[in-house]
Amino acid sequence: xxxxxxxxxxxxxxxxxxxxxxxxxxxxxxxxxxxxxxxxxxxxxxxxxxxxxxxxxxxxxxxxxxxxxxxxxxxxxxxxxxxxxxxxxxxxxxxxxxxxxxxxxxxxxxxxxxxxxxxxxxxxxxxxxxxxxxxxxxxxxxxxxxxxxxxxxxxxxxxxxxxxxxxxxxxxxxxxxxxxxxxxxxxxxxxxxxxxxxxxxxxxxxxxxxxxxxxxxxxxxxxxxxxxxxxxxxxxxxxxxxxxxxxxxxxxxxxxxxxxxxxxxxxxxxxxxxxxxxxxxxxxxxxxxxxxxxxxxxxxxxxxxxxxxxxxxxxxxxxxxxxxxxxxxxxxxxxxxxxxxxxxxxxxxxxxxxxxxxxxxxxxxxxxxxxxxxxxxxxxxxxxxxxxxxxxxxxxxxxxxxxxxxxxxxxxxxxxxxxxxxxxxxxxxxxxxxxxxxxxxxxxxxxxxxxxxxxxxxxxxxxxxxxxxxxxxxxxxxxxxxxxxxxxxxxxxxxxxxxxxxxxxxxxxxxxxxxxxxxxxxxxxxxxxxxxxxxxxxxxxxxxxxxxxxxxxxxxxxxxxxxxxxxxxxxxxxxxxxxxxxxxxxxxxxxxxxxxxxxxxxxxxxxxxxxxxxxxxxxxxxxxxxxxxxxxxxxxxxxxxxxxxxxxxxxxxxxxxxxxxxxxxxxxxxxxxxxxxxxxxxxxxxxxxxxxxxxxxxxxxxxxxxxxxxxxxxxxxxxxxxxxxxxxxxxxxxxxxxxxxxxxxxxxxxxxxxxxxxxxxxxxxxxxxxxxxxxxxxxxxxxxxxxxxxxxxxxxxxxxxxxxxxxxxxxxxxxxxxxxxxxxxxxxxxxxxxxxxxxxxxxxxxxxxxxxxxxxxxxxxxxxxxxxxxxxxxxxxxxxxxxxxxxxxxxxxxxxxxxxxxxxxxxxxxxxxxxxxxxxxxxxxxxxxxxxxxxxxx
Numbered sequence: 001x002x003x004x005x006x007x008x009x010x011x012x013x014x015x016x017x018x019x020x021x022x023x024x025x026x027x028x029x030x031x032x033x034x035x036x037x038x039x040x041x042x043x044x045x046x047x048x049x050x051x052x053x054x055x056x057x058x059x060x061x062x063x064x065x066x067x068x069x070x071x072x073x074x075x076x077x078x079x080x081x082x083x084x085x086x087x088x089x090x091x092x093x094x095x096x097x098x099x100x101x102x103x104x105x106x107x108x109x110x111x112x113x114x115x116x117x118x119x120x121x122x123x124x125x126x127x128x129x130x131x132x133x134x135x136x137x138x139x140x141x142x143x144x145x146x147x148x149x150x151x152x153x154x155x156x157x158x159x160x161x162x163x164x165x166x167x168x169x170x171x172x173x174x175x176x177x178x179x180x181x182x183x184x185x186x187x188x189x190x191x192x193x194x195x196x197x198x199x200x201x202x203x204x205x206x207x208x209x210x211x212x213x214x215x216x217x218x219x220x221x222x223x224x225x226x227x228x229x230x231x232x233x234x235x236x237x238x239x240x241x242x243x244x245x246x247x248x249x250x251x252x253x254x255x256x257x258x259x260x261x262x263x264x265x266x267x268x269x270x271x272x273x274x275x276x277x278x279x280x281x282x283x284x285x286x287x288x289x290x291x292x293x294x295x296x297x298x299x300x301x302x303x304x305x306x307x308x309x310x311x312x313x314x315x316x317x318x319x320x321x322x323x324x325x326x327x328x329x330x331x332x333x334x335x336x337x338x339x340x341x342x343x344x345x346x347x348x349x350x351x352x353x354x355x356x357x358x359x360x361x362x363x364x365x366x367x368x369x370x371x372x373x374x375x376x377x378x379x380x381x382x383x384x385x386x387x388x389x390x391x392x393x394x395x396x397x398x399x400x401x402x403x404x405x406x407x408x409x410x411x412x413x414x415x416x417x418x419x420x421x422x423x424x425x426x427x428x429x430x431x432x433x434x435x436x437x438x439x440x441x442x443x444x445x446x447x448x449x450x451x452x453x454x455x456x457x458x459x460x461x462x463x464x465x466x467x468x469x470x471x472x473x474x475x476x477x478x479x480x481x482x483x484x485x486x487x488x489x490x491x492x493x494x495x496x497x498x499x500x501x502x503x504x505x506x507x508x509x510x511x512x513x514x515x516x517x518x519x520x521x522x523x524x525x526x527x528x529x530x531x532x533x534x535x536x537x538x539x540x541x542x543x544x545x546x547x548x549x550x551x552x553x554x555x556x557x558x559x560x561x562x563x564x565x566x567x568x569x570x571x572x573x574x575x576x577x578x579x580x581x582x583x584x585x586x587x588x589x590x591x592x593x594x595x596x597x598x599x600x601x602x603x604x605x606x607x608x609x610x611x612x613x614x615x616x617x618x619x620x621x622x623x624x625x626x627x628x629x630x631x632x633x634x635x636x637x638x639x640x641x642x643x644x645x646x647x648x649x650x651x652x653x654x655x656x657x658x659x660x661x662x663x664x665x666x667x668x669x670x671x672x673x674x675x676x677x678x679x680x681x682x683x684x685x686x687x688x689x690x691x692x693x694x695x696x697x698x699x700x701x702x703x704x705x706x707x708x709x710x711x712x713x714x715x716x717x718x719x720x721x722x723x724x725x726x727x728x729x730x731x732x733x734x735x736x737x738x739x740x741x742x743x744x745x746x747x748x749x750x751x752x753x754x755x756x757x758x759x760x761x762x763x764x765x766x767x768x769x770x771x772x773x774x775x776x777x778x779x780x781x782x783x784x785x786x787x788x789x790x791x792x793x794x795x796x797x798x799x800x801x802x803x804x805x806x807x808x809x810x811x812x813x814x815x816x817x818x819x820x821x822x823x824x825x826x827x828x829x830x831x832x833x834x835x836x837x838x839x840x841x842x843x844x845x846x847x848x849x850x851x852x853x854x855x856x857x858x859x860x861x862x863x864x865x866x867x868x869x870x871x872x873x874x875x876x877x878x879x880x881x882x883x884x885x886x887x888x889x890x891x892x893x894x895x896x897x898x899x900x901x902x903x904x905x906x907x908x909x910x911x912x913x914x915x916x917x918x919x920x921x922x923x924x925x926x927x928x929x930x931x932x933x934x935x936x937x938x
Contacts, residue, residue, distance in 0.1 A: 005732025038597025042103035050637035067866035077124035126563030133505035147254035281471025307450035313414035329364025482523035484557030639720030657700035734844035835867035
């Protein structure tokens with residue numbers, strides 16, 4: 001019997017599918033364990049070998065947990081709404097649903113081939129109406145809620161209406177828009193229903209607001225910050241500008257403090273937690289109001305250092321600030337407009353990262369200092385962001401290095417307010433340890449004393465108050481795209497109304513083209529059947545809109561993060577047609593015990609998911625605050641890129657070993673054209689691209705063309721992608737799984753080297769020979785030796801500890817050591833090979849299933865309990881002593897461990913080798929430490 005991985009793996013993959021081996025029990029008496037991967041977006045390129053790394057790790061853990069008695073939920077699905085499918089639809093006219101379905105089919109084929117133990121009965125696709133029905137339902141719940149700061153939770157908007165009707169809004173503690181007018185109960189009752197709705201929009205958890213967004217004209221949509229690179233869209237490289245649009249937003253800022261506190265309760269890496277803390281950006285300080293001279297306008301700023309109020313020498317507004325157009329003087333108008341337009345072409349991320357460029361324009365306006373009443377010039381500068389704080393800063397050059405650089409660059413006057421502290425570019429270490437001077441009533445006070453007094457004085461003037469601020473901003477929730485979740489929203493007199501949950505899902509309509517309309521409306525503006533009949537509760541033709549019973553529907557769609565912000569809950573009860581999941585299922589599964597995915601989602605998906613989960617807890621859907629208890633970011637598998645070297649201006653390529661003084665241009669070449677010895681397939685290269693058909697090669701002294709190599713990110717553009725299908729075809733999926741784990745620690749980046757996979761394949765062939773040889777099954781029923789039991793139990797101990805600690809690479813090493821030992825011991829013993837098959841099963845499940853079958857068992861090895869480690873088998877019964885004469889080891893002697901020093905001495909002295917060394921002369925001293933050394937001193 002020989003090892004044929006393709007036959008074995010196909011056999012057991014069929015078995016698992018036909019027997020529903022990994023189907024999860026809905027509710028069980030067993031303890032639960034929920035293992036989840038960040039689900040993939042199914043692109044047309046399919047998987048490369050870097051993609052399965054996290055999936056293999058989670059699969060090993062899920063399989064291990066099944067072996068150890070847990071009811072394991074290990075599902076998979078697809079984040080199937082997305083811009084790439086829509087862009088492809090724009091280019092080809094093919095519906096995104098068609099390409100998405102084809103891509104999913106390809107992904108499923110690849111995932112199955114690697115042998116994952118997913119419960120495919122629970123598969124979800126965010127673009128399926130059965131799924132996004134519940135995303136729409138969650139949106140409605142958000143719309144119908146407000147955040148009560150007194151209770152520190154979201155509550156029904158109807159409760160707020162009741163408060164307004166009895167006492168107005170003066171005593172309400174809520175997360176809401178700024179500048180809401182105060183009204184009493186009588187005024188609320190007197191408002192029209194439309195006026196009441198407009199007020200409620202200022203309190204709702206999801207609301208319409210004019211927001212600064214990243215607008216990409218070429219793509220016709222708003223982009224998130226992480227979808228922009230150097231001012232261009234990540235998808236397609238198109239220019240992105242800042243503009244104001246009316247958008248749906250969500251008050252994630254209401255949960256800022258709970259998002260911070262929750263980090264202390266979950267098992268995530270400290271670096272990931274710190275990323276979220278920085279993104280949330282909690283700051284304690286004061287809100288200060290500066291009056292604008294010769295105007296009724298005021299500038300509100302947030303500062304963490306109100307003690308420095310007397311050091312303010314100018315103010316800076318974000319170029320997008322609403323006040324800019326109102327306060328700019330006629331003389332400065334053209335300069336300000338030019339600067340605002342230039343800034344709109346830079347993303348916020350670029351502006352935050354650019355600490356070197358100093359730019360700004362004077363508005364011509366002056367603000368009044370709250371205490372001295374001195375005029376303060378008001379500038380605009382792109383280092384101030386409209387969305388952070390109030391979009392305005394009070395600049396204190398002697399207390400802030402960026403303000404100092406700005407003032408120095410533009411020649412603005414300022415004074416030092418810190419006693420015995422020189423103003424210089426290197427003097428900004430820690431101003432909290434200095435006392436104040438040139439600061440009126442704050443002179444001589446420390447940081448804490450001055451902060452308290454400054455806030456008291458500002459409050460007395462009604463020009464400030466203490467405040468806690470967060471960098472975290474409300475999340476824009478609209479996209480001007482076609483391929484996304486439709487909003488369950490229609491408009492009456494311009495005000496949004498929710499469609500009742502009983503009528504969900506609102507299906508994505510058909511459109512003739514996926515581009516925005518000619519007058520700039522989103523792609524859904526092309527739909528002809530996209531209106532809501534409130535009498536019949538259904539979508540009808542636009543021609544029926546009468547604004548009496550038929551109204552226009554929302555034209556934007558939800559962003560890509562909508563469906564991924566709750567998907568783990570759907571896996572708990574994916575067949576439920578009425579609810580996103582039953583209360584019984586959610587109560588049993590609670591949350592995800594182990595979540596594995598890339599660190600690129602640290603401040604996007606993971607924050608939004610935590611926000612939605614906390615909201616769902618507030619409204620009684622889920623029982624716990626945090627969705628993901630333990631999270632591991634797997635490292636990236638890097639590609640080993642190959643390079644050819646073209647002499648500039650020619651089509652001649654020089655072997656790396658033959659380059660002398662030629663001016664060469666390195667070009668990426670497809671790694672499939674390079675063998676293990678780094679030799680280029682010349683004919684294959686010429687056929688690879690038309691422009692290389694007539695390529696000329698300068699070979700090295702051995703007549704070969706040797707390519708160069710560089711380890712970098714694996715991607716199609718670098719031609720360094722390795723297809724897992726090719727590895728599975730040549731070596732088998734078990735080899736791929738073991739090799740990816742063997743590459744190094746899960747959380748570290750590591751380079752891929754196809755040549756190294758041969759050793760892992762050799763290991764599987766070696767372990768195969770323990771179970772079967774050329775004559776068939778080689779297993780015997782004889783009692784194993786102590787050494788065999790020792791090898792087995794070392795492995796049981798090491799592998800179980802490694803899996804619990806996610807040290808999968810060292811487990812693979814231990815398997816290799818164990819098999820080498822068992823091979824030397826000529827072990828074919830059932831008592832060893834049965835438990836060994838179970839221990840191997842999480843890592844190499846196909847060959848382990850075959851071993852279980854070879855051993856005469858029916859059913860799946862995955863159902864077997866994990867072997868128990870017995871420490872007794874690792875206790876040494878004998879010791880091989882080095883026997884030394886005058887400190888030099890001359891021979892070794894194996895003796896029982898329970899001998900006394902006297903017994904050891906008697907045996908040593910009678911040994912013929914001792915007699916030969918002593919040559920009839922008795923030693924002066926015999927030094928014996930039982931279990932360690934024997935030394936005879938002459």
